[in-house]
Every structure is written in structure tokens, then in C-alpha cells.
Amino acid sequence: MLKTSFHLYPKGKGMRVNGFDLLGDGIFNIDGDGWKFQRQVSSHEFNTRSLRKFVEHVVDVELTDRLVPILASSAATRTTVLDFQDILQRFAFDNICKIAFGYDPAYLMPSLPEAIFATAFEEAVFITTGRIRTNLPMIWKLKRLLNIGSEKRLRIAVGVVREFANKVTKEKKLELEQKSSLDSVDLLSRFLSSGHSDEKFVADIAGPRVCLGKEMAFLQMKRVVAGVLRRFRVVPAADDLVDPVYVSSFTAKMKGGFPVRIEVRNEIK
Template identity: 35%
Template sequence: MELLSATVSAAMASFCFVLICFCVLLLRIFMGKSLKHPQYPPVMGTVFHSLLCFNRVYDHYTDVARKYKTFRLLSPSNSEIFTTDPRNVEHILKTNFDKYSKGSQNYEILEDLFGHGIFNTNGDKWRQQRKIASFEFSTRNLRDFSCAVFRTKSAKLAETILGFGVKNQTFDIQDLLMRCSLDSIFKIGFGVDLNCLEGSTEEGRAFIKAFDDSNRFICWRFVDPFWKLRRILSLGSEGTLKKNIKFMDDFVFGVISNKRKQTFEQQNYNDKEDILSRFQMESKKDPERMTNQYLKDIILNFMIAGKDTTAGTLSWFFYLLCKHPLIQEKVAEEVREVINCKENETKIDDFVECLTDAALEKMHYLHAALTETLRLYPAVPTDGRCAETDDVLPDGFRVKKGDGVYYMAYAMGRMNYIWGEDAEEFRPERWLNNGVFQPESPFKFVSFHAGPRICLGKEFAYRQMKIVAMVLLRFFRFRFADETKQVTYKTMLTLHIDGGLHLGAIPRVIFDKF
């Protein structure tokens, strides 16, 4: 009897403790937030409500944004303001750039994955990394080298798809594109051949899975009030995340170590050959700050930029082309018109050599189709900044110091007031004027960020996507493996197709050999 009484007492004490914690949490969420003040954005719930619709959270935000261009969700420490208004986007990313930062909360959530890399820093560290990377992206040497790598990897990708076609098998094109992109970014950025596409390095494929899973687990932290406790106890996704981070750290530290060894052993080694080498050269000037840990953070930041942006966008691109076969044929026809390689046109290696800078610049319809894909399926669906001081947005709503202000690129691409009544239609022609591509304001089309932190690799990404698309659409016509399957995204920091994209490929030419 005494044991039962003690058990009941312990249970009651636990219940009371949980209840008190819950009440404290509610007080922190709702107190001092000017809930009904007309000068602040309307409250549409708390950040924890996103748990209820986590798997379709970007569509949920889009539905809310159709009623309120700017709204907010409450969190225990501040308000999280979400907007689709291009005026607000320009305000936080350019006009009042100095009043907004990445914010301590965002930094803490992302630190385990991105550390002190360019996407997760402010001030001197950000300026230093951007200066070095900006120099690299502007060199002719890198552009020529990257084009050569893209052509080689695209040819290998086409040969891999041909292998499936010969056996009449379907394949997950997202998986192939992720592997191809990772091979490319490691070769260009860090001088390393992973050979993930050929499947010869299981470690490389394991790296992709570890990184993508970590991407999703980090995203979950934004709506999980107990993630810090679970990290301490290594519970659930936090335990898996810790193992993934350890695996990736070891992998990247190995890349850095091998690169240092290569630089030391090769006296004629060009220390500006790749991005990692450039940063290693800088580390000699400031070894106390530019440690291996710092270089590792830089690598992972450039990897997500080089892999997820291009591979994710190309996956959605082929999804949309399969939904709109007439547009697929328009792009293929443009490839045939621009690339006049009549001789040996059935040989993939010969065709890719025709993909010069001049040829890529003539691909206006392809450029429009890729941009239209990014409008509807931006690589980073939601991004934002944190207010360092009280401010007023151009739409009249006030922002308090510490509030987050997020622009929703996914939702913005679906707003009629921005793009017209056909906003949700895939229509590349909206980007063309007499057949020539016409860009829009980066604060309206914000897939590559905007302002001082605009993506340095924008042209780099377009170049890779064009080469891959031209090679694949020259030699194959794509179709869904299952026309009835619903295709949607996986909620992550970057926009991946949930479960992959399974296609079949029909050769457009009779190949000389396989």
C-alpha cells in the first residue's frame, strides 16, 4: 500500500512539474508580444503549430500568405515574422542590411551542421570568406575548369542513364543528380574525385545520406521546443544527427589532410587550383583562426550550395518537364538548334565538347525553364534574418529587436499579386521577351538571395544545370515511371523530392555503342 501511495505521489509530482513547465512556456510565448496591436503583423499561431503540418509546412505558409502578405508566429523569446512582400524582402536584405543579422537563435540551431561557414556567420568571418570565394568565382581559370568537370560528369550521368535504358529499367533521377553534383562540387571546390556516380565509393554515397538526413533533422529543430534537451541526452533524431556529424567531420577532415599533404609533396602544385586550396593558402596567414575545423565548416557550406541547389532544382526541372511534355520537347528542340554537331552526334563524349560558353548563352528557353522551376520550387524555400534593433517594414508593420523576419521564396512564387493569375502554372514564356530571357528583380525572384549576401555561385549553378539538362535532353526523352504517384517535397532546409523521382528514359538517337 505504501509503495502504491509513493508511486501515485511520484506520478502526481511529475504531472505537476510538466504542467508548471507548460504554463511557463505559455507565458513566455504570449506575454509582451503586442498580440492585437494593429501596428504589428497579425498572429497566426505559434512556431510549435508548425509541428501539426510539418510535412506540408511550406504549403501551409503559402495558404496563410494568400490572406496575409505578412504575418507572425510566436515563439518563447520573440516573434517570427513571415512575409511575401518584395518591399519587405528588399528592406531586410539590402536597404537596412546592417540592422539585420543571422541571429543567435538561428546560429545555434544551424551550428552543428554549418559551424562558422559563410551561411551561418556575420561580420568579419562572413566578409573574409565571401572575399576569398568571390575572387575564386570570378576567375577565368575556375570557369574553364568547372565547365570541363560539368561536361565530364554530365557525360558519365548520360552513360549511366543509358545503362538503365538498355535494360528497360526505371531509375531515381534525383539520386543520380545528387551523386553527380556532389562529384562535381568536390572536384571543382576541393580537387577530390569521389566517383559517387559510378558507385565505386560507398563512403561518398554514405556521406550524401548523412548530410541529407542531417539537413532534415536540423530543420526539425525550428519547431521542436525540446531539441536542446534531446541533444544533451542524444535522443531520437538528435542522437542520429550527432553520429552523422561525426561521420561527416571525419570524412571532411580526411579531405583537408590529404589536400595539405598533396600541397606539401608537389612543389609545382598550383595553390589556387580549387576553393579549398585558396582557403588553405589564407590559413597560412592566420593559422590561429583558419584551423582545420574552420576549413571543415567552409567545405560543408560550399557543398550544400554546390550540391543541393543544382541537383534539387534539376530534379524538380525534370519533374515539371514530365508533367509538361510539350515544354520538354521545346527545350530539346532548342538544344538541337543551338548545338550544330551533325558529325558523331550519337556519341555523348563528342556532344559534350560542343557545350561552349557561347552555346550556353544562346539557350534562352532552357534558361527560362530553369528559372521558372526555381520560381516554383526554390532550392531554399524559406530564409531570413534577425532584427538587431527595432524597425518598421515598408508595409508599415513594426519589428522588435530580436524578432526573426523570414521571406518565403516558395510562397512568393505562388502569389498572384506578384506573378499574376497564372502564378501557379509552369510557364517559361513569362521570362522571355521576343525569345530573349529577361530577368526580374532579385527581391521578387529571391531564389538566389539578394543584396550584399546574394549567391556568389548563381552563374556557376546555371552553367552546371544547363550543361546537365542539355546533355540529358539531347539523348533522352523522359517520362514518369508511375503516372499516378503523388510527387511532393520533403521538409528540409533545402527542397528535395520526397522519396526521389523515378523516371524512365527513351533514347532519342541510336547510339553507336554502349
């Protein structure tokens, strides 16, 4: 559907209006020639061999120098509970900033420091998601007009995000996805055919809008799985009777995080 019928599923006016304050005219929020131009420029950069080698280096350093020592320290105490969701978000945030901006925010440190940019970005994403999900858009539009409540917080958060981006640019570069249908289409057929394809499982979207960072994300996941699970056991610390609660956002999350205890595996001889 997103590949063969791409022309029938633009972002649409609704997504553009809801996301404009945060995403502006960026590649995630536009259609047509503007999107095509940004896609071509970005695609060229993402497909260079030098970038892939740099990504591998950045991820390996973050894994070896920061993630593994924090997990080892937690395992040594035996009773420490970590929010593994927060830990991995910090890991990804450091990697993205170093790769895209040449800037190390040092967000994944033993003290688990608060990063103003990361906090502001999470706030902006949360409020923007609320805009997209609401059935009464006039409410957030009125709040924005009056500069009150969540819309005032969004304006402040976006200001922080833009200030950060401007500073690092001067010094040195999603789960929730919305489309508008221009025609009727049969959605059942994509699950009836045999075999696996990227078009059936679209966490990274599919077709011409497939996520440019998909391979980078898979590289991070593979490195983390290989580097962490051969050393440690990651044991859920939540009550077995409590089911995780999914939080709808630009990225999939668990409400309240993912509390775990870290245990050292016996060495494999």
C-alpha cells in the first residue's frame, strides 16, 4: 500500500497543521516537491560508506565506554533497579547527537543527568501527539491562540529545541505515522500473501518514505543485543501481574518505563 499506492497516501493537511510547530517544513511533515528534494539530499548522505563506518565507531564507543559500565555497576549492587527504557533512550540520544551534529551531550552517564534538550523534545513530542490524537482540534488551537496550558508549554519546549539545534549547527547536522487517503483501498490483502516483506511490518514505514535511519537503528540494536546480552541478564523488575501499558507517541513507549535488574552471566568457556 505505502509502496505501490504511494501517491494515494500523502501526509495530508491534518498532519501538517498538527505537527508544524515542532516539525515545520522538514522532511517528516511535508509532501510533494519539497519532500522529494529533501529526501534526495538526505538519501545521498545516509548511503555513504564513510557515514556507516562512523556510525559503527560512535555506537561501539557509546556501548563500551558508557552503557556496559553502567550495567556492570548496577549488576554489582544486585538490588539496583534501572529504567531500561530511559537507559536506551539516553544511549540513542548520545549516538544521534554525535552522528548528526558532531556534539556529545553525555546524556548516558552514571549520574543519569537531565538534558534540557532531551526533556524539551520529549515534552514537544508528547503535546504534538496529543494534537494528532484529539477529536476536538479547536481546543488546542484556542489554547495556542491564548498561549495557555499545553500550547504554552509546547511553545517553550520548541524554543529550547530550536536553540539547541542552532547552537550545535553553528559549532559544527517514528512509531506514530499518519497518512491521508485520497482513494479507497483494500487493506486486508497485505496480510493474506505468504512470506515476509518490509511492507507488512512498517515500524520504519515503507515505500518511498521508508525511514532513512532504518539501517542505523538496526545497527544500534544489533550492537546492543550482542554487547549486552552476552555479558548480562536483563530481568524485569515489575510485578508479574502488571501488564505493560503502551503509550502512543512518535516512538513506541511503555508507560512508567521498563524497570529491570541487571545480572552478570556466567562466563562462557
